[in-house]
Amino acid sequence: MGVRPERVLKLIHDGRIDAQKVGSRWVTDESALSDKVWLKSPGRPMSAKSAIALAQELEAVEPSDLSAVEKHRLHKRIRNLLTHSDPKSQLQSWLSARAQPLEYTVGGSDISELREDPRIKLSGVADPRSGLLPGNEIEAYISRDQLDHLRSEWFLVPAISRVLHGH
Secondary structure: OOOOHHHHHHHHHOOOOOOEEEOOEEEOOHHHHOOOHHHOOOOOOOOHHHHHHHHHHHOOOOOOOOOHHHHHHHHHHHHHHHHOOOHHHHHHHHHOOOOOOOOEEEOHHHHHHHHHOOOEEEOHHHOHHHOOOOOOEEOEEEOHHHHHHHHHHHOOEEOOOOOEEEO
C-alpha cells in the first residue's frame, strides 16, 4: 500500500478501511483498497475557508474575504483540477478532512430538488457540470444544526456509501 503499518491501523480504527481482526492480524479485501484516495499523495487537505472559497468559485460566486495569497492558491488549485488526470480523487483528497462523512439514501424523484436545497452546499464533485458523479448522487456539505431537519424533510435513510443516492 505504500504506507506504514501504523497508518493502516489508524485508517482501520477511523473506519476508512473495512477490515476484520483474525487472531492478532487485521485482514481486508485487497480489491476494496484500490480506489482509496489516501493511497495517493495529492497534497494536504484544505482549510475550511479554502474549501468554501473553492466551492464558491466553482459555482461562479466571487469568494469573499480572501487575501491575495489565498486567491492565488485558489486559482492554482482550479488550474490543477482542470489539468489533473483524476480530478475527482484530487477534490476528495483536498476535502477529505473537512467534515465527517454521512451516508444517506433519498428517493430518486427527490434527488434533483434536494440538490437545489439551500441548506446543502454541493462539493465540486457534485456539480453536474463536472461530470464526476452520476445524476443520482450528491456529495455535499450540510451544517450539523440542519441535519435533523434535512433527514426528516427529505426522508433520508442511512446508506452504505459516502454520498447521497437516489433510487
